[in-house]
Amino acid sequence: ESVLISQQSHEEMMRVIRENNERKASGETCKLIVLSLALQPVLSLGNKFALSQREMVGKLCGFFKRLGVDLILDVGLAHCFTLLELESEFIERFRTGQQGGPLFSSECPGWICYAEKSHGDFILPNISRVKSPQQVMGTLVKTYLADKLSVHPSNVYHVTLMPCYDKKLEASRGDFYNEQLACRDVDCVITAVEVEVLLVNENVNLHTEREDTLDWPWDAQESRKQEDMIVVEGGSSGGYAHQVFLQTMRHLFPHLETIPSVEFKPLRNPDMKEFTFTHGDTTLRFCIANGFRNIQNLIQKLKRKKCLYDFIEIMACPAGCLNGGAQIRNEGAGTNSRETVLELETTLNGLKKQEPFQNETVHQLYTKWLGGRDTDKAKALLYTNYHNIPKNNIALNVKW
Ligand code: SF4
Incomplete structure (x- = not known):
């Protein structure tokens, strides 16, 4: 390598x-x-x-x-193509009841590499095939x-x-x-x-x-x-889950006057969140897991059938790509990138967004x-x- x-x-x-x-x-x-x-x-x-x-x-x-x-x-x-295809892949899977487990996002190569090496049989059939x-x-x-x-x-x-x-x-x-x-x-x-x-x-x-x-x-x-x-709207950590949820709502419930706001609830730490939405008989369960510790814990729980989700966005870096290993850290911050990531998130939040x-x-x-x-x-x-x-x-x- x-x-x-x-x-x-x-x-x-x-x-x-x-x-x-x-x-x-x-x-x-x-x-x-x-x-x-x-x-x-x-x-x-x-x-x-x-x-x-x-x-x-x-x-x-x-x-x-x-x-x-x-x-x-x-x-x-x-990025727009990836999101549109991921949304279609999820909606098709959800509508036809093909879920053999949650659909995992696939945009992070750190996660893909880990899944291929460590949990192939269990995970690979459920990873989105979108590039x-x-x-x-x-x-x-x-x-x-x-x-x-x-x-x-x-x-x-x-x-x-x-x-x-x-x-x-x-x-x-x-x-x-x-x-x-x-x-x-x-x-x-x-x-x-x-x-x-x-x-x-x-x-x-x-x-x-x-x-x-x-x-x-x-x-x-x-x-x-x-x-x-x-x-893209929701383009930082959680962006894929956010967009997939919005688009799924538009497809499954075209007559809903307003799409509910997406508020992911932190679980054991801010890099592990979930969001559940129920309308009539339909329940959608979304999860975001960032960082390897959270990913490992989540997979163990899934293997023990201790949690149920329909879509899981996974990013290997805590806080997602703004915190990627080759991003520039603030001077004197060493490996503590939290402050730098907060600054980048603030800048990103201030930019004009569009949906794909x-x-x-x-x-x-x-x-x-x-x-x-x-x-x-x-x-x-x-x-x-x-x-x-x-x-x-x-x-x-x-x-x-
Ligand atoms: Fe994955 Fe981190 Fe690279 Fe983003 S920056 S693709 S989260 S390894």
Whole structure:
């Protein structure tokens, strides 16, 4: 895993960018370099440099474009696809009574890796098969965007900015290597701490760095630019459970005048919460478990049939991705990230949100790219598989 992390680093990205710039200068065919930004590391960098989300995005776009990145995209678009598919998967399962247990969210690779190694038979059949936002973004870039721009996918170098190192392992899974196209969906993953190092190495003064905007090459019309990232309603810890609940209510009870507000009740600690809603004969039971201690306790309880849930959102990091292992901690905070996470949560709460189904581009892409909702193409491109890895089989653990 350490070899992989050194391959998938800001150093590797800089090497590819330098070589590409040399090819550009000598008129040779070069790669299209695409960087996709996730919200959490952008907020982390903004917190570090006392910049708002919009200012930080502007500075990052200016800096990376100056280095030689061709397009800078927002992972928020892919987040909308992940949420919409997860909602459909849950509603279908709940309506048809297929529950062999709760549906577990699958967007955290730390959790997936643990489930595959430790509880395969018990958990894997119940984990949502929907790809994480990072991997949906990878598929979007290497299929739809490469095709639209008439570039072979293997000539697109796709980098993502993510909150943790587990995302590097996720990008390297054999499931996300496209044999036909001979390339990965995501070629390199960098993190907030790596960008901080890069800014120092490149002697960047963010106050004088020119700003630029995100690219938006998705619409049928001419490409446009956008200044703000898409912030999905409920996009921090608990966001998946929150959104799945709202959408399930709309589907199961279309005549309800108001959807009840979702208030998760903390159980033994703030990283373990539940929410139950009953209407007529229907009861929906949702749970959020963050951090490995809570996850282990929850699984033991589920195995002993001591608790019953319909949907469980699981994140390996306490407080979720804002607290990812590669986010920047406040100076002097050491490993105590609580204060930093509270600051990031405050910033996130102040951002304007949207619900995934409100995004017009997502609707257009379902039609243009996937041929609609629930098509074979949508299933093939937006879903993935998991593998039961025997505990003592280290070789099978690493699939790249
Ligand atoms: Fe990564 Fe932590 Fe988020 Fe999981 S919860 S995806 S390990 S940052």
